[in-house]
Amino acid sequence: MPTLVLSTAGKTLHLTCTAQQSVLEALTTAQIKISSACAGHGFCGLCKITLKAGVVSQLTAIEQDKLSQSQIAQGTRLACQVYPGSDLTLTIENTLNTLSWKRLSSLDKILLNEQDSYAIALDLGTTQLRLSLWNLTQQRRVMAWLIFNPQYQFGADILNRLTAAQSLDNATEMLLLIQQAIKKIIRVIAKLIPLAQLKKLYVVGNTAMLALLAQKNYLSLLNPTYWSQYLDCTITNVSAWQTALGLTATTDIATVPPLAGFIGSDLLAGLFSTGLMRDTRCRLLIDFGTNSEMALWDGSKLWISSVPGGPAFEGCGISCGMPVGEGAIYQIAAPSSSNWDYKVIGHSKPLGLCGSGLVDVIAHLISTRQLQRNGRFTTKEAKEISLPLSATVALAIKKQDIDIFQQAKAATGAAIVQLFKQSGVPLAAIETLFVCGAFGQFLTIENAQAIGLLPPLAAEKIQLYQNSALKGCELLLSRPQSLGSLSEIRAKTTLLNMSYVLNFDECFVENLYLQPMQF
């Protein structure tokens, strides 16, 4: 059997692989952390490895599509497409180093004592989990953490996860993955406060995530008839949960119910924390993610929609793309000299572009006329454009990357335009636009506006708002009576399903163009 020699995180590992196993399968069997978001089908392009020595199967058409010429020249391959023909020496490009909890906000020691009551807020996102320890007595945050959603291996978007969950084994595994992740952080929390003082654990999230967590009704979400209805996602076996998480019987565990269909309680929490509906002034909230949600408050009614923002915003399917995390280039600008000015998350060397970095690159290519507004390279024969970041590091953008991005942008852009059309709110009436989501936090607003991802509002009206769902969940922990106003909010809400909006497809095509949004 071929042996894989792997150098990762400064260590060298030896593992075996059968000839029928792809390198990805061998790595995951050995529980090596490697990015992958399409269960090895070859469309996320995240499972990149670099081959140092050995004989392997030939480059597949999928790899030619997903990798740039420079990546191919360097020996980069997709682990799910490679079968070993001999012993191999390799390195992993995108390790999932985010599978452990990272600090999101620092510890506030003053809030720690034996008498106060505490609670946990959890924002269960498709891509990331955000969790905080909340001091209920003083109504302040003690500390918050962040982790990659370990269910990612079952697919980047919710539908892939729901499809995987058609097998009960997978569904159970997905639940266990989340419980294990929470349990890890509870061990940390146990060192900060007596667990008997932990009174509540509330979870907000999109409907699919909550249904998978509650292990009920999730398969109905594969049927569009349920997408505009309320779906029960309550956790019924609370004591089993308490045991699984290592909590005492004093902790109440509950999911905050979703608004309806694909509109989850994460959006609801965001409405609370941003104060979107607090008076009669018009406000807009856009939460970018694998599924992008948007809510427009017209002063008396709330207009909501949800569109497939596309894992493209999270680097999925983009040759040089990666999710927001260690090594991701999140901002990039071309200064006058030949080198680029770029910012990388963490201390690692640049590994790829996350969504906001891609927005900057596309806006730059448009403004320097290397790319046309219809998404074609100005040099018609070019298949990719290489960006020299420095003397040693270069990135390449392929035509296909632009195409995938354009579609995700068009779905979001068209939905925003339609929200304004259907509600009759003029753009000028908007007092504040809150841009939420991990992708939103690093956006360069002018660039996002130049290519039509954000509406053309004055910069001072736009607020990049972080952790909106987590903050909202904390508010709900302190003021559970707000949950009573849920039905009130529901009564004021109009859900716009873009599948039924007349002329949405024309609007989508218009928004494919990389230009400011047209109203």
Place this chain on the structure above:
Amino acid sequence: MLTKIITAYNEAVFDTDRDQALEIIHQAVAEGITPEDIVFKVVIPAMELMIKSISEDFDANLAQHFMASQIASQVTDEMVAKFQTSPHVVGTVILGTSHGDMHTLGKRIVSGCLRSLMIEVVDLGVNIPAEQFVEAALTHNASVIAISSMMMHTARSELGCLKVREILKNKNLEDKIKIVVGGAPYRWDPHLYQAVQADAWAEDGITAGKVIKELIMEMQK
């Protein structure tokens, strides 16, 4: 003069400039070019040129695809209405989005491409049950059922393509009616069309035109 029109029209289509393309065509009609010549000598060759350029360099730019097919079908519809004698159609195709799927765009492009190749298209719409596909094929005497699915679960669903296959099998229609599929999931997994028991698939609308035309020709032999 026709060569000049062809070059100008091709350029407009390539640049996804619909207004320009339509103006060129209207100008040509005003100058006395017959609607037949416009369809057979300008629009269809332009479509075939696109097929060629796409198959040589497999880059798919959606805005361009969409515009090209929309322009082509718009021009074809307009011209066919003006034909002296009714045109010879290559064959009839039943087109729709599979059960549970509401995505319309891919289907529209495919429809535009097919119509510009003189293939008659009966568009059933979105969220179509398997039975309806087969019934429509029988009513319209169509030789191809084309099913668009944009999501993995609607492509794989037992109520989708698999069900159409089952009905065709039970009714002994497999020699008369072929199934062609397409949409995002088939691009992710090029073997998926076999798993859902379709006869063929195509990556984009323009290739779909080619694949379906070939399939119809083969069946007519």
